Amino acid sequence: MIRTHGLSKRFGKVVAVDGLDLEVDEGDVYGFLGPNGSGKTTTVRMLLGLVLATSGTVELLGRQMPKHAGRVLPEVGALVEGPAAYAGMSGRANLALMDAMGAGGTRRDRAGRIDDALDRVGLGGIDRRPVRAYSLGMRQRLGLAAALIRRPRLLVLDEPTNGLDPQGIREIRDLLTELNRDGTTVFLSSHLLAEVEQLCDRVGVLDRGRLVVQDQLDALRGPTGRLRIRTPDVARARGLLDGRIEGIDVQELLVRHDDPATLNRLLVEGGVRVELLAPEHRTLEDVVLEATGAGDDRVPR
Amino acid sequence: MIVVELLKLVRSRRTWVTIAVIDALPVLVAILLASTDIGPRPGTGPAFLSAVLRDGTLYPLAAMAMILPLFLPTAVAVTAGDAIAGEAQQGTLRYVLARPVRRTRLLMAKLVAVMAFALLTLLVVAATSYVLGVTLLGGVTAGQTTTTFSGTDLSGTQLAGRTALALLYALLSMLGVASVALFLSTIVRSPLAATMGTMALLIGSSLLLTLGAADALRPYLVTRYWLSFVDLFRDPILWHDVVQGVILQAGYVVVFLLAGWANFVTKDVTD
Numbered sequence: 043m044i045r046t047h048g049l050s051k052r053f054g055k056v057v058a059v060d061g062l063d064l065e066v067d068e069g070d071v072y073g074f075l076g077p078n079g080s081g082k083t084t085t086v087r088m089l090l091g092l093v094l095a096t097s098g099t100v101e102l103l104g105r106q107m108p109k110h111a112g113r114v115l116p117e118v119g120a121l122v123e124g125p126a127a128y129a130g131m132s133g134r135a136n137l138a139l140m141d142a143m144g145a146g147g148t149r150r151d152r153a154g155r156i157d158d159a160l161d162r163v164g165l166g167g168i169d170r171r172p173v174r175a176y177s178l179g180m181r182q183r184l185g186l187a188a189a190l191i192r193r194p195r196l197l198v199l200d201e202p203t204n205g206l207d208p209q210g211i212r213e214i215r216d217l218l219t220e221l222n223r224d225g226t227t228v229f230l231s232s233h234l235l236a237e238v239e240q241l242c243d244r245v246g247v248l249d250r251g252r253l254v255v256q257d258q259l260d261a262l263r264g265p266t267g268r269l270r271i272r273t274p275d276v277a278r279a280r281g282l283l284d285g286r287i288e289g290i291d292v293q294e295l296l297v298r299h300d301d302p303a304t305l306n307r308l309l310v311e312g313g314v315r316v317e318l319l320a321p322e323h324r325t326l327e328d329v330v331l332e333a334t335g336a337g338d339d340r341v342p343r
Numbered sequence: 344m345i346v347v348e349l350l351k352l353v354r355s356r357r358t359w360v361t362i363a364v365i366d367a368l369p370v371l372v373a374i375l376l377a378s379t380d381i382g383p384r385p386g387t388g389p390a391f392l393s394a395v396l397r398d399g400t401l402y403p404l405a406a407m408a409m410i411l412p413l414f415l416p417t418a419v420a421v422t423a424g425d426a427i428a429g430e431a432q433q434g435t436l437r438y439v440l441a442r443p444v445r446r447t448r449l450l451m452a453k454l455v456a457v458m459a460f461a462l463l464t465l466l467v468v469a470a471t472s473y474v475l476g477v478t479l480l481g482g483v484t485a486g487q488t489t490t491t492f493s494g495t496d497l498s499g500t501q502l503a504g505r506t507a508l509a510l511l512y513a514l515l516s517m518l519g520v521a522s523v524a525l526f527l528s529t530i531v532r533s534p535l536a537a538t539m540g541t542m543a544l545l546i547g548s549s550l551l552l553t554l555g556a557a558d559a560l561r562p563y564l565v566t567r568y569w570l571s572f573v574d575l576f577r578d579p580i581l582w583h584d585v586v587q588g589v590i591l592q593a594g595y596v597v598v599f600l601l602a603g604w605a606n607f608v609t610k611d612v613t614d
Contacts, residue, residue: 053611084613090441092612115443122441126434130355142347144442188438 043068043196043227044089049098050251051084058084060251062098066229066244071222073238073259074231075330076248079338082231083123085248086200089229090120103196116146119194121202125185129174133165133184136173137191146192159187164213178205186214190221197221200231215241239326249334262329265321269302271295271309272318282312296322344448348456361421362464365414369406369472377479391573395480400502402476403469404509404576410468411513411569415461416520416545422460423524424537426453427607431532431614446608454525454600461517465510495578505580509572512585516569519595520545523565526603532614562587565595 044066051059059081066072076082087093089100091108100107102114127136137156141147147155160166163183173181182205189197197218203211218241222228232238238245245262247255255262272294273279279295280287289296299305302319309316352358376396383393391405427450430436439449491497497505523544527537548564551557561567568588574581 087437087611087613090437091443092437092440094609094611111443112445115441118441120438120441122437124434126438128351128435129433139347139351140438140442143344143439143444 043070043103044072044229045101046085046089047099047101049085049088049100050096051081051088051093052096057251059088062248062251062253063256064246064253065256066227068227069222069225070244071218071228071242072230073242073245074229074248075233075235075238075245075326077334077337077339078233080248080334081251082233082248083200086120086122086198086229086231089198090115090118090122092122112145116144116192117194118196118198119189119192120198120200121185121189122198122200124201124204125181125188127173127181127184127188130172132170133168133173133176133180133187134160134170136184137188140188141191155191155193156187159191162190162217163187164210179207179210182206183210186217194226196227196229198229198231201233202230203232203234203237211237235326235330245326245329247330247333254333255329259326263323263326266324267298267300268322269297269299269305270318270320270322271297271305271316273309273314273316275314278312279309279314282308282314293317344444344452345455348452349459352456352460358460358463361418362467365410365418365464366468366471368414369402369409369468370475372406372409373402373472373475373479391576395476399476399478399480400473402480403472404506405476406468406472407465407509407513408570408573410464411516412549412566415464415513415517417542418464419457419461419517419520420524420538420541420545421534423453423457423521424528424539424541425534426457426525427528428531428534428537429528431612432534434614436614437612440612447604450525450529450604450607454521457521457525458514458518461514461521465513469506469510491576491578497576497578505575509575512572512575512588513569515589515592519565519592519599522596522599522603526599526606529603529607529610563591565591567591 044064046062046064049059049062049064050057062085064085074082074085084093088095089102089107091111094108103117105114107114127133128139131139134156137159138152141152141156142149157166160168163186165180165183165187173184176184182202186199186202189199199218202218203214206214215237218228218230228241230238230242239259243259245255245257245259246253268288271279274293276290276293276295280290283295283297286297286299287295288298297305302321306316306319309319372392376392380396391401391408395402395405427436430439440446520541524537524541527540528534531537531540545566548566551560551564552567568584568591571584571588574584
């Protein structure tokens with residue numbers, strides 16, 4: 043669905059994106075992570091043909107961009123750096139206007155498609171108030187509705203849950219999961235690790251314009267080779283496992299060991315009551331922090 | 344896309360408020376003239392104004408001469424300056440382009456909408472001032488004909504034809520303004536800056552026209568021939584300045600539209 047080869051963008055002396063090779067396949071929910079200023083938004087804009095690449099190529103839905111934008115983009119729904127709408131018009135009028143601007147979808151079923159999209163994002167009962175009077179969350183939902191209106195094959199979303207409350211975030215997550223189940227590929231750019239962890243099955247991590255990680259989420263969250271043990275008998279367990287303990291807490295131990303079954307037997311035979319024994323997995327946070335530096339919003343002295 | 348832009352234009356309240364404000368000036372002048380009967384002495388004041396007391400059917404031309412130096416170009420500069428920079432500031436530009444709308448098409452649609460606005464304004468002003476001229480200032484009585492500046496007579500159809508020509512000429516002048524404002528609108532981020540930049544050019548041009556030392560520049564100043572449409576009402580028509588004006592405006596249009604287009608299609612849209 044998305045392929046970039048050596049994609050780079052330079053603004054004057056600043057290299058915003060450097061030699062990016064993105065691979066997003068059909069049916070993926072791809073999480074695009076990175077600190078602030080790492081080039082996520084510039085990349086999204088290059089995918090959509092808004093920013094023109096200094097070098098490298100972008101292929102969307104199997105076609106070169108921005109050369110074939112006219113064929114490709116009607117099948118792509120996008121939310122880039124927050125929603126935007128004509129403030130003096132109602133949400134519905136905004137959607138109708140945007141829909142009328144280009145190809146994809148017929149005029150006859152426009153009203154129906156608008157209703158569908160509004161229903162999907164939870165704005166079905168919206169009245170004729172101008173967008174000027176909308177709350178941040180409502181604008182965000184309207185932006186999503188605009189992205190969904192032509193039932194796109196690919197959704198490119200930049201921070202889609204911005205400004206939503208926990209309830210709203212949950213709704214959008216469910217919506218994206220549902221769309222993905224129906225075959226929509228989702229490219230989600232975010233710096234919210236929890237959001238990506240819950241939603242995505244593939245992850246790319248950007249750091250200072252370079253793609254430092256790109257893999258299946260499950261592979262990234264592999265075991266660390268340590269086992270986590272919860273027990274009320276911490277002191278006794280320490281005696282048995284001396285030399286292998288790498289972390290200790292009131293009721294928990296982290297032990298370097300490669301076979302949970304053997305370890306369990308050792309503990310039980312030694313009179314340790316085991317409440318829980320599980321391999322430790324890396325979190326997405328570990329992966330990202332390991333792979334990236336500080337964002338550019340940090341300005342140390 | 345052109346249809347969408349025209350819809351936005353006629354649906355916007357700002358369009359109609361602006362037209363009403365522009366129209367207010369000729370309306371006020373008509374009322375003042377009718378109630379006091381004091382016209383400017385022939386040869387002074389705005390063009391046609393001394394003639395309308397005798398012949399109200401000329402009032403649309405007088406109204407055009409009133410709004411053309413400042414009111415209309417200001418409104419055109421505001422509308423055209425807002426065209427791209429306004430969408431960018433509002434954040435809608437990225438969604439319009441990702442829709443996708445081709446950049447060249449968007450620029451053309453914006454230009455068409457601005458010119459539709461100028462035409463609409465001119466038509467509203469012409470219509471109201473014709474009605475006012477005939478009712479308040481009095482039309483020509485039957486058998487009498489309108490008189491040209493040269494003192495010869497002008498039939499009704501001749502008058503209508505020449506008025507249409509004058510309207511086209513005014514539109515072309517506004518196309519020059521729109522091209523400059525649209526060009527600036529593709530460069531700056533703030534619509535206000537694009538409008539003010541255009542106004543600076545117009546005011547600077549009018550100022551230089553009064554300066555003897557700037558004689559060498561005169562034929563190239565954008566406002567130089569704006570009021571030459573008056574020459575269409577001489578007998579025979581004095582074509583020289585009108586033709587010069589058409590050539591000059593065409594030059595401004597080509598240069599600034601091309602520059603605006605070249606800038607816009609190669610621009611990184613980062614707003």
